[in-house]
Amino acid sequence: MAVLLLGLVMGAAAQFNCASVYGESSPTCAWEKEVKTCMDKNCQGSDDGELCRADAARTIQCCEDHYQAVTPPRDCVRAAISSAVLKCAKTSCEKSCNGAACKACSELHEEEEQPNPVILECCMEHDLTDPPEICRAAVPQPCEGLQGEAASTCRWELEVNACVRNICASCSECQNCQKDTAHINTCCDTHLHDAPQPALCKDAGQKALLP
Structure with missing residues (x-):
């Protein structure tokens, strides 16, 4: 029973992977995971967990409760x-x-x-x-009309692009920063989906293997 309850509490946070995140983005990832855990706990037992987790006021409260002096996570x-x-x-x-x-x-x-x-x-x-x-x-929705794995892959790519922009928000050479293979791989791992990898994750992964 305790294991079941733990699984329910962890929810989205359990699927959030910071293990391969390093450097400046590591504390941001840790903060985001704390926010997701906070939201999972707050929304446990809710009639509509998804709607509860989408509540901006609850999210902001969790972001403030777990504040860190680093680049704020996407959810916040x-x-x-x-x-x-x-x-x-x-x-x-x-x-x-x-x-x-x-x-x-x-x-x-x-x-x-x-x-x-x-x-x-x-x-x-x-x-x-x-x-x-x-x-x-x-704004135009690039994933609109897609279903199943195609929709998940599309959302994964959008999240990776947003994650990289977040990492490079204070860069001096933003174009080079946003093309950085390490940043892309970090964001691909952080926002992992159970779907085929988007092209930018495949390319970054292959480049990382080159000598």
Whole structure:
């Protein structure tokens, strides 16, 4: 029973691999794993665990509880953008509406065919190279329409690209940094998916084997 409970608590964190992450990205990876563990614990027993783990406020709290003075992990950055977008939308709506109309204005209605224009406008104030869910309608979705392993491989590649950009955020020669084989391999391992490797991971892995 204890083993079962441990498995439930670990959840997403158990699948997060930092073993092969070194250098500057290592503490960021450790922080991200702590955040995922925190979210798994907070969402244990939730009626909708996936929705619970996607909650920006909970994520931000876990990020703050496990704060480290290093480059923030992807989950924390995305949660911060989500929170800022919702705050922006609420402020924008309150300036242009009254009463119950404000609530409808500032809410994100995922079931609507057309994305909320106020939300989209607020999203555009942020870097959307790796957008949180709330801003996905504001940018083209390269994995849209894909299913199964193809979708997982596509998401893996997006996560790797975002991870490398995160590592190279403060670089002096960013183009060279983002092509660095070690960085790419680190990000491929960190964001491992149960799917065929994306091309950039295959290429980086092969280059790493060259003498």
